[in-house]
Structures are given as C-alpha cells and as structure tokens.
Amino acid sequence: MSRLLARFNIRFPAFHLNVDVDVPMSGITAIFGPSGSGKTTLLRCLAGLERAPEGFMQVGEDLWQDESRGYCLPLYERPIGYVFQEPRLFPHYNVRSNLLYGYNRISPKERRIGMEQVVDILGIGHLLERRIHKLSGGEQQRVAIGRALLTSPKLLLLDEPLASLDLLRKQEVLPFIRQLHEHLRIPVLYVSHGLTEILQLADRVILLKEGHIVGTGTLNEMFTALDFRGQLGPHRIGAILDARVIHHDPQYGLTQLKFNNHSLFVPIQPVPVGQTVRVHIFSNDISLVLGHTGVPTSILNILEATVVEIREINQSSVDVVLDIGTPLVASITRKSLMSLGLKPGQRLFAHIKAVALNEELVE
Amino acid sequence: MDALTDVDLSALWVSLRLATMTVLVLLIMGTPLAWWLAHTRSRFRPIVEAIVALPIVLPPTVLGFYILVALGPYGPLGRLANLSLAFTFTGLVIASVFYSMPFVIQPLQGAFEAVGEAPLEAAWSLRASKFDAFLTVLSPIALRGYISAIVLGFAHTLGEFGVVLMVGGSIPGETRVLSTTIFEHVEVMEYGQAHAISAFMLAFSFLVLLAVFILNRRFPIHVS
Known part of the structure; x- marks a missing residue:
C-alpha cells in the first residue's frame, strides 16, 4: 500500500504549524481538531497553496516537495482534487462548463473518471445547463466536488465541504461523499471539526491541536482512546x-x-x-x-x-x-x-x- | 455651425490614436501593477498607491513640466532614446500614460480586490497554469473592471489638455489633439468650430459614461 508522507514547518504571525504526516493512500482520512488547530493550513500545505519553508511531501513514489533541494511542484501540476469550504464555482460558466474545466485540461489517457459517472453519483444531471447563481448551496457544493473528481485525481482534499451548508443540505451531500469513495476508490483527506460527519465518513483520523498532530489512528482506535472521552457528551x-x-x-x-x-x-x-x-x-x-x-x-x-x-x-x-x-x-x-x-x-x-x-x- | 476642417479631422485622428495607444500600454503594464497592489502585503504599497494617484490631484502643468524635462535631449528618457522626445507623438503617449494611469489602475485594482485569489486557487487545482487561470477565470470575472478601465482611460486621455500642451506643443498632424484644437480656435475667435468640437466631446464623454453604467448594471460581478 503506497503512503502519503509529509513534513511541514511553517510559521505565521500568530500561528505555528509543525506536523509529520504518514498515512496510507487509501480510504477516508479525517483531519480533525478544534477551530484554529491548523486543519485548513495543513490541507493547503498538502496542496502546495502554502509553501512551508521546511517542507517535504511524497505521495507513493512521487516527490511533490523537498525544500532541502528548493523543490515544490505547483498545485496545477499535482494530480489533486481540492474542494474548498465555499464552492468557488466560476460564475461566468454554466454547470457543465464548470465540470469540464479541469477535465479538458488533463490528457485523454489520464481520464479515468467520466462525466456520466460523476453526474450519476452526485445526482446533478438536471443542473447541467444552469447558471451557477441559480443553484442552491448544496447543489453548488456537489458541482464543486464533481468538478474536482473530473480531473481524475490521485488524492482528493476536502476542506469542510459541508461547513457552509445547513443541516438539510448536509444530509444531501454527505451520502455522496461516502458513495464517491466507494465507487471511485480515490483516497480522501477530509478536514472537519464536525464529530458527526467524521463518525459517519472517516476510516482514519489525524487529530490536530494548536498546529501539532497529537494522534493518528483508525477511527475506532482514536475515538476509544482517552483523549477523546471528554468531548463526546453523554453518549460515549x-x-x-x-x-x-x-x-x-x-x-x-x-x-x-x-x-x-x-x-x-x-x-x-x-x-x-x-x-x-x-x-x-x-x-x-x-x-x-x-x-x-x-x-x-x-x-x-x-x-x-x-x-x-x-x-x-x-x-x-x-x-x-x-x-x-x-x-x-x-x-x-x-x-x-x-x-x-x-x-x-x-x-x-x-x-x-x-x-x-x-x-x-x-x- | 462650420464644418470641421482638415486640421480638425487630423486632430481627431491624433486624439483617437493617442487614446488607443495609451490605454493599450496601460492595460499591459497596469494589469501586473494592479494585481500587485490588490494582493501585496508589502509596506511599500501605500507609497506606490500614492504615486499612481498623483495625476488626479497634480496640476497638469506640473506633471507636463517634469515629463517635458525628462523627455528632452538632456532628460533621462531623451538620453535613452538618444534624441529629444519632446513635441513628438511618442512623447505624447509617454506623457498620457502617466497622466491617465490612475484611471486604468484603480478600476483594475478594485476589480482584482473584489475577485480575490479564491477563483484562481480553484482554477490551479483544476490544472490551469497561472497564465491559463488568468485568461480563463480572472479576466472574465474581473471583466467589469477592465471595461471601466478601458473606457475611463480612453475618455480621460481624449480630454487631457495641460499636459499635451506642455509636452506636445500643438503641431498639426503630430501632436495637435482635439482639446488643444479647441484652444487654438478660441484664440483666433473661431467660436463656431470650437463649439463643434466641444459639442462632439461633450456628447462622446456622456455616451461613454452612460455605456459604462449600463454595462455595470447588466453584468454585475458574481463572486460565488
């Protein structure tokens, strides 16, 4: 099983991220922690959107970053799908053109995931000709996920894709995230501070606190460990x-x-x-x-x-x-x-x- | 009202060429500068912003005087070109670029600030290179800023007078533009011709601004 190895050490005026990640490239790995613990920053480092001055990242056999040699692959050359907290759809294109934006930018032989498959899994067939601002929040987020999937990524990074949605919309998107993983077998890194989401989705958990990783393990190992007991209320x-x-x-x-x-x-x-x-x-x-x-x-x-x-x-x-x-x-x-x-x-x-x-x- | 003379028509032609050249140069040079101003955290930003905005408050004669000195045979730009650029069309373009700079930079900067980096990051994550993302995502979303920049830069260049007089003189066919032509007509009491050109410029400026405001209404920026 190939692994994702990453070390980042990056300082901001009010925050310091210093992590050493080692997870298998399979299943859904949740990056979990309170607000301000550095979850999004970690994801941005993994994508190459933040460039840690002391950074190293390797995915399977592929080296993506090695600052000891001044090397950092830019985001647009990494086979990553990134779904942001907000959908960030392109307002000057309709749904179909948004979906095809990345698809058209990879070579035909890299296209493992097709339009029909994505439209089917995400249930967005009836939206294809719509303008972006005519979509609901849940629909927009599904299109954003679909757009990322259509680049046939080797790794999918999801930054609280449900955070901007109300409860009803969450229920609308959540099953799709599970399904896309079951159908497409893409390893997923999923940032969240929502316990319910993680209990439903994750196979593995990276627990972050104040910019440091305080634990990594399977969902059951992590949630039966002592550190978590306090946070779970009456239902332990x-x-x-x-x-x-x-x-x-x-x-x-x-x-x-x-x-x-x-x-x-x-x-x-x-x-x-x-x-x-x-x-x-x-x-x-x-x-x-x-x-x-x-x-x-x-x-x-x-x-x-x-x-x-x-x-x-x-x-x-x-x-x-x-x-x-x-x-x-x-x-x-x-x-x-x-x-x-x-x-x-x-x-x-x-x-x-x-x-x-x-x-x-x-x- | 007297018809426009050949001299007037050639002034119109010079004006249009000057405005087009000026806007083109400003779009090419101004886009990176406006982008930098919109996103930099550098402490030099207010200084650069102040310099860009100077032509708005400076008397055109002051700006014209310094540009004239710079363009002259002993000025830095004149030496660079190895001849005097004062009283030439090229010199006029250089002067206009400075004079109209805020009217192009500021709308672009505003548009880039409104759009932010988010759509660009999304485009990069979808395999678009920086140039590709700029062309296919940033420019269309910032389209309104570009339209404002082009229209305001063009109209403002057409309307300049003091700087043109200082730097270009008023050489027919070379540096005589519409605004200086009006002045020349008035000097020799040709009120009819001055009125014709003035009315044309008044109507033109009004229509241009009307177009900008209608476009702004029809194509608002949707930032998702």
Whole structure:
C-alpha cells in the first residue's frame, strides 16, 4: 500500500504549524481538531497553496516537495482534487462548463473518471445547463466536488465541504461523499471539526491541536482512546465498527453482520448482503459477564473479549477497555468492577444491549 | 455651425490614436501593477498607491513640466532614446500614460480586490497554469473592471489638455489633439468650430459614461 508522507514547518504571525504526516493512500482520512488547530493550513500545505519553508511531501513514489533541494511542484501540476469550504464555482460558466474545466485540461489517457459517472453519483444531471447563481448551496457544493473528481485525481482534499451548508443540505451531500469513495476508490483527506460527519465518513483520523498532530489512528482506535472521552457528551463511544452484511432473517426481522469473526444482529436493514455498514456501540449499552454464559439471556449480541485496561472516569463509574480484535469500551459502575474483580488480561463476555447503525445517528 | 476642417479631422485622428495607444500600454503594464497592489502585503504599497494617484490631484502643468524635462535631449528618457522626445507623438503617449494611469489602475485594482485569489486557487487545482487561470477565470470575472478601465482611460486621455500642451506643443498632424484644437480656435475667435468640437466631446464623454453604467448594471460581478 503506497503512503502519503509529509513534513511541514511553517510559521505565521500568530500561528505555528509543525506536523509529520504518514498515512496510507487509501480510504477516508479525517483531519480533525478544534477551530484554529491548523486543519485548513495543513490541507493547503498538502496542496502546495502554502509553501512551508521546511517542507517535504511524497505521495507513493512521487516527490511533490523537498525544500532541502528548493523543490515544490505547483498545485496545477499535482494530480489533486481540492474542494474548498465555499464552492468557488466560476460564475461566468454554466454547470457543465464548470465540470469540464479541469477535465479538458488533463490528457485523454489520464481520464479515468467520466462525466456520466460523476453526474450519476452526485445526482446533478438536471443542473447541467444552469447558471451557477441559480443553484442552491448544496447543489453548488456537489458541482464543486464533481468538478474536482473530473480531473481524475490521485488524492482528493476536502476542506469542510459541508461547513457552509445547513443541516438539510448536509444530509444531501454527505451520502455522496461516502458513495464517491466507494465507487471511485480515490483516497480522501477530509478536514472537519464536525464529530458527526467524521463518525459517519472517516476510516482514519489525524487529530490536530494548536498546529501539532497529537494522534493518528483508525477511527475506532482514536475515538476509544482517552483523549477523546471528554468531548463526546453523554453518549460515549464504545466502538465504531465497519461490519459486513452476511444474512437477512425476515422471519424475525433481523440482519446478521460480521466483523473480525464476531457476529452482530440488528433490526433488518435494507442493505444488500455483502455490503459494509458502519455500526456504533455506546459504552453504556455494554454489560460485562464473567465465564461462559450457560445462563439463558435475552441479549442477542455477545462478544468474547479480553480486558486491556481499566480507566478511572469518576467516583461512581469506570471504563473497561476490551480487545475484540479492535478496542471496545464498556462503562460500568465502580461497584460492579469490584464485585467482578476485573483486571487486565482477563477473558469475559460483553453483552451488547443496543447497536446503532450509521444512518440512524444523523443529527 | 462650420464644418470641421482638415486640421480638425487630423486632430481627431491624433486624439483617437493617442487614446488607443495609451490605454493599450496601460492595460499591459497596469494589469501586473494592479494585481500587485490588490494582493501585496508589502509596506511599500501605500507609497506606490500614492504615486499612481498623483495625476488626479497634480496640476497638469506640473506633471507636463517634469515629463517635458525628462523627455528632452538632456532628460533621462531623451538620453535613452538618444534624441529629444519632446513635441513628438511618442512623447505624447509617454506623457498620457502617466497622466491617465490612475484611471486604468484603480478600476483594475478594485476589480482584482473584489475577485480575490479564491477563483484562481480553484482554477490551479483544476490544472490551469497561472497564465491559463488568468485568461480563463480572472479576466472574465474581473471583466467589469477592465471595461471601466478601458473606457475611463480612453475618455480621460481624449480630454487631457495641460499636459499635451506642455509636452506636445500643438503641431498639426503630430501632436495637435482635439482639446488643444479647441484652444487654438478660441484664440483666433473661431467660436463656431470650437463649439463643434466641444459639442462632439461633450456628447462622446456622456455616451461613454452612460455605456459604462449600463454595462455595470447588466453584468454585475458574481463572486460565488
């Protein structure tokens, strides 16, 4: 798997970005952090729009920037698609001409993605002859995404493409971003400070704070790690898993999912067998049972797990970090911790009372 | 009202040539300068802006005097050309470029500031080189600024008098333009001819400004 390597050290009057990025060139990587943490600056450095005096960037085998040799490939020679916070469509062209602007500027043999495909994925076929200022915000942003895709980029950079949209429009664009990734297999770097967006879209997270990277990992690793626990309000994350649909059981109205050799049952889903769905488990919806359950139970979803670590939360409750092939966090009372006598390395069973699917999480 | 004489027609021709040349030179030289002024964070920016705006407030005779000295056989420009440019058409173009500079630079600068760098960055991200992006994205979006610059630069050059008299004299066929022709007619009491040219310039200036305001209304800048 080829990787994206980048080091940037750049000072502004009131801000200093100093990062070392190393992520695989696959999936959706979210660049997450509070406002002013340097997310957009990092993206602009990656695009070559800001030129870090100490900068290095390599994508797979291709060197894009090496300031130790004074080298920096300009943006217009980088095979990048960039979607800005605002759509930045060209007002003197109609939708079709905007879409074709980049397409016409790459050589025919580079064109892996065609007009029909993009129009289809983004649902903008009926807009092609419209003037730009006749479009809604959501439509404009979809055209901007389409315009970037039509340059057949090797890397897609999205800078909070949903930030300027209201909730309804967000719901209009969000599914397209997931779909375009599923259909076109372009690695995406996605800047956002919206937690919901990231939980729905990202495979991987780069966490930025005050111009520094404080963590990089898979979505589940990052959101079950201690640093995040404070930010998530009452619904604390137990795990975020991508599971495959393997069976529908219409008799009981259940769909069976599988991940890492574990099974999960959820209310029947209109999703074809073989497709992947994103599953969220909240830490309060998990109870822990020692020993093998010969005991009959109404709980359908029982996962075998190993205790990794016990984290203090407050006077009455603790978080138990479990390993089920990936982290799973259960919130239990301190009293239960004592009576079960849990310690790291112990094997037990996690009973999962409720599982939420991605689509249900939308605010 | 007397018909225009041959001398008047040749003055019209000189005026039109002068205005066209001046605007062309200013568009070519003024575009990069206006772009720089619109986007630079340099501390020299106010100084350059003040110099560009000087011809608006300076008496034309002051500007004309210094340009005359510079163009003369011992002035820097005269030496460069190895002959005196004073009282020649070329000298007149050089003088007009300075005199009309703010009327071309300022609308362009305003348009570039309104458009900003955002559309250009978008164009670069779509594989357009800097020149390509300038031609296909910046210029059309800043079109209104260009129209204002061309029209104002042209009309203002047609109307100049003091500088032309200082630098060009009023040599028929070479440096005699419409505005100086009016002066010549009045000097010898030919009010009818002075009136004909004056009326023409009045009507022309009004129509030009009318066209600018109508165009501004029909083609407003849409910055998305």
